[in-house]
Amino acid sequence: MSAGAPPVKLDGLLQRLPMPLLVVRGDRLVFTNAALQALLGLREDELPSVLEFNARFSPDESAWVEPLSRALARGEPLPEQPSWVRMRSEDGRQHLMTMLHAPGRVPEEQLVVLLDAEGGDAVRRLSAMLVSTAAQLLRCRDEAAVLELAVEAVHQQGFYVSVMLLEGDHLRHGPLRQEPEGLAAAERIYGQSIHEVRIHRAAMPQLADVLTRRKAAFHPDAFSMARRIHPPEVADNIERIYPPGSRALDAPIFVGDEPFGVLAVQSPTLTPANAGALELFAQLIGGALENVRHHRALEARLAEVSRLQGELVASERLTALGEAAGVVAHEVRNPLGAILNTVAVLKRESRLGPSGAAAVEMLEEEAIRLEDIVRDLLDTVRPLEPRPRLLNLGELVHRALGQLQGREGLPAAHVVFEEAPDVPDFSGDETLLQLALTHLMRNALQASPARGTVHVAVRRVSRGVSLVVEDEGPGIAGTDPHRAFEPFFLTRANGRGLGLAIVRRVVLAHGGTVHAGARPEGGARFELVLPL
Template sequence: MRWTQRMTVVSTASAEYRLLEAMPLPTALIRGEQVLRVNAALATLLGVPASELEALSLSESIRRFVPAERGWVEPLYESLVRGGPLPEGPVWVRVQPVNGPQRTLALRHAPGAHPDELVVVLLEAEAEDSVRRLTEALVAAAATMLRCRDERSVLETAVDAIYRQGFSVSVVYVDGDAFRYGPLRQSPFIVAEAEQLYGMPLADVRIPNAALPHFLEVLERRKAAFHHDMLGVARFPPSANGESPVCQLHPPDMRGLDAPILVDGHPFGVLSVQGPALTPAGASTLELFAQLVGGALENVRHHQMSAVRLEEVSRLQDELVARERLEVLGEAAGVVAHEVRNPLGAILNAVAVLRREAHLGPTGQAAVGMLEEEAIRLEDIVRDLLDVVRPLEPRPRPVQLGELVRRALGQMHGPPDAPTLRFSVDEAAETPPLEGDETLLQLAVTHLVRNAVQASPAGGKVRMTVEPADGGVRLVVEDEGPGIPDVDPQRVFQPFFLTRANGRGLGLAIVRRVVLAHEGSVRASSRTRGGARFELWLPRAPSRMSPV
């Protein structure tokens, strides 16, 4: 914003002189040839007391402090005093302080509250160009932040952009009744010395709120604070021996800015920037950038919340479709079970009678054996079908998942001439027990292990791992079979989804129903080196286990 727009209300009233005095930029108020008021920043710049400067006429001030530019600066101000137009943009002049080298400054003009008053503000020429470069860099960083999808990426992008402009920067999180350090870009020497004083990495240091009152003030006022003297503000709290790293390590001319980061209207943290080239104008740009950081963090949270809600909607929709499918399947399964089980019982009774017949030859015995095998297989299919659709009512008790895995392996019986598979069970020693229905969990584990055995080739290996994970226990079963077909891996848990010609498509559906009844999760994937991987997770103590 141009100074002509920002500074249109300046009065010669004494109360407003105090406002002028508080400005951090060198500023003067003039009326004709008279210098009405100069602030402390201008007196410091020129090295002359404010009272002495106010006693000089405008012409005397120009001759004394702008001697190299006197030839054209005097006519310019004479024109302004007569009501001439204000210059467009800054006026560059070489100013000679009483003590110190000549400095090139940009003079900005604005009309005062009265027609005959003029406000003059001096800006460092290099600082103004630095502010322009800083603004351009932060605008580009803000566009990048809006594309970030996690909070860490937003903050890393922000501190990188500020650090590349020559400033030290850190983000300090609000963590309950304490502060802690987030992403930062500081001198490695300063970080090393600070960590040596604290005896731990900065990321592990929790700083009580009372130890950083300037941060608390920034968050309470929701307004940035610019510090002309970094040594006057403790950037790090004292260590155990009472030493403060900032007092020892920062140079005496260091300036600083603390800007609040607000997310959804709540304090998130503080953006803390330091550097000798930091100016009030640059600080204003950084304060606005801190607001953009907060907006980018809000954007990330909204995206994450939307993703969670979309996932929840998809899950509920899948469950609804699965329940409807099971209802239809349940009605059909009841009819099939009723109509098939009675004939199967009769067939198996007939098989038992035929086996006692002595006159059956080898061919007859083989035919009877085949009949019995197929009848038992059909009975297993009916039983699995009923397991898929019948309501599950878990009765929880302490269960060791590793014991269920070993028990399932003991139930694996194949033909005498079948090639022997290799099994490995790796159970972590600290694996805790679960609260679950032992019968149902045994059913699920047995089907999962049987699926791996049936998918494995001759001489293959089935690996099983049981370990604690995320507040529960994880079982991983890996085989060396053909892997998951080129479809959505979750489809393998649907009833009658077949991956083998001799499969039934019911075992994994049973696994999923049992796991969901225990508030767990199960997923399938293909291994990079061939084979399938099934990962089952169960909570240690489900909050509820209602019938499914």
């Protein structure tokens, strides 16, 4: 560098260099460029002494900084320096720098350049963190957990981050870690939660392009990008709150071949090198989301296989039961008919006396009970062929309750019946449904205590019409709810175990569903839904 070179031109070139740079003459700094002024928080015309400049180094660096300062002041050969040093910037943060020096324009000057030494080490640290997090992501079984874990891991590395979720032609914010003050201001401007703001993808062409090309985009100026996305007042707020010199990365997230969203990262420390690591991380997020969906599909398939196996076992059981029921009906009904005929003859006999009449009465009751058991058994196993016509569920419930009112052997429970006014008629077999509802109501009344209450509600639901029956009895706690509908499954000592099995068969024959469960206040809750 010759002494006759125009200093103005040289200073102008040095001023524009992006790395921090200074010129030392003796114990003074005679030149600092804009990058160093920004790093140290210096005014444009402020030239600190070497001693003041040295104060910005970490105390651990004094072993070589002081000898270097003396050598510079005396014009002596410079001592050997470490490959990297730690400096404190104006905001108090530590920076890892490499110092390079060369002769200045005149012999007594030294040109010193500070290069960022954090880049390679930061990328290694970031990559190690992302690999560790990726292993945790694969253990997640929920998409929300995957996204929360991912954004928290990136945020812990000093980045602002959010996931933009693609929903049809719109994008909205998913999990994020941003400056709270900025979020609050944006929500005041939008008038709603930031997670509810939906932006058409046409208004965010840079994100649409990222998803179309399946390639990340690095933005050296995050604020100019924000002005293309957000309203001016939101963009002004972002520029006011977030650190100057912030850069941004938009990395696509794909689940399989389907676009899922964009991983958006912002920070002044974002570089093309660590941006590449974050782009790879976005791919790992997509893989973890796909893993969650595979597990969910597998669980659904296993549940379907279990359901089909259960139906097969139930079908085989009903087949065997049907064969047995046919034999029982044939062998029992004829003797029962003979017994009942004999009872009818004996009841007309006047010479029985009180004890004989009581015995005949008991004989008749037991014969009728056996006949009911045989009929229920046949109802449980016989093929059902509904003959549908338009019915009103409320009317069927009223009729079932009327048939059971005052029946001997049933507790005098109080029945509360609620029927919504908008319940439409539906198509069903009146005889079969009346049979099922009578069994369901009888089951609730039998389970209730003497002064208990049975709650019955009929209403319209999205899948059709619903009937809910709740009692205050012992309930089915500790029992698999599906078993309540199995033939001969008993919850009472004097039950037959066939009524709820009949209910289930009739409802399924109509394409409906029936569920059993526990009532929160105690007791059992049954709900059947019949399609319109």
